[in-house]
Amino acid sequence: MSPSRARVALAAPVREDAPPPPEDPVDALRRRLGGSAREHVVLDFLEDDLREARAALAGVASYVANVDAALAEDAPSRDRFLSLAMGGGPIEKIDELAELLSSVRRRLAQVAARM
Numbered sequence: 001m002s003p004s005r006a007r008v009a010l011a012a013p014v015r016e017d018a019p020p021p022p023e024d025p026v027d028a029l030r031r032r033l034g035g036s037a038r039e040h041v042v043l044d045f046l047e048d049d050l051r052e053a054r055a056a057l058a059g060v061a062s063y064v065a066n067v068d069a070a071l072a073e074d075a076p077s078r079d080r081f082l083s084l085a086m087g088g089g090p091i092e093k094i095d096e097l098a099e100l101l102s103s104v105r106r107r108l109a110q111v112a113a114r115m
Contacts, residue, residue: 026050029111039114046107053100059093 026047030040063084070080 033111033115039111042107042110042114046104046111049100049103049107053097053104056093056097056100060090060097063090063093 024047026043030043033039067084070076070084073080
C-alpha cells in the first residue's frame, strides 16, 4: 500500500451532522479585522503569548492538583510534602505567567490602536 493510501485509510470518517471545530479566537479576530501584514504579525505574537500563558497556567494548576492529592492521601508523606514545598515548581511558572500577561496586555493595546 502506498504511503498516501495509508493516510487515507487511517483518516476518521467525517460525520455530516458533527459541529465544526471551534474557531481559534485570534483567527476569528484576524478574519473579522482583515488588515495588513503588520496587524497579522501583532496577532501572531498575541496568539503565541496566549498559548504560552495557557501552558503556564496549566503548570500552576498541575502543581495545585499535586498538592491536593498529597493532602488527600490516606497516609500523608513527609517526603512528598517537602518535595512539593521545596521543588519551586509553580514559582517559575507564575513569574513566566506575569511576563506573558503583560505581553498580552501590550499586544491587545496594539490591536486596539489599529482598529
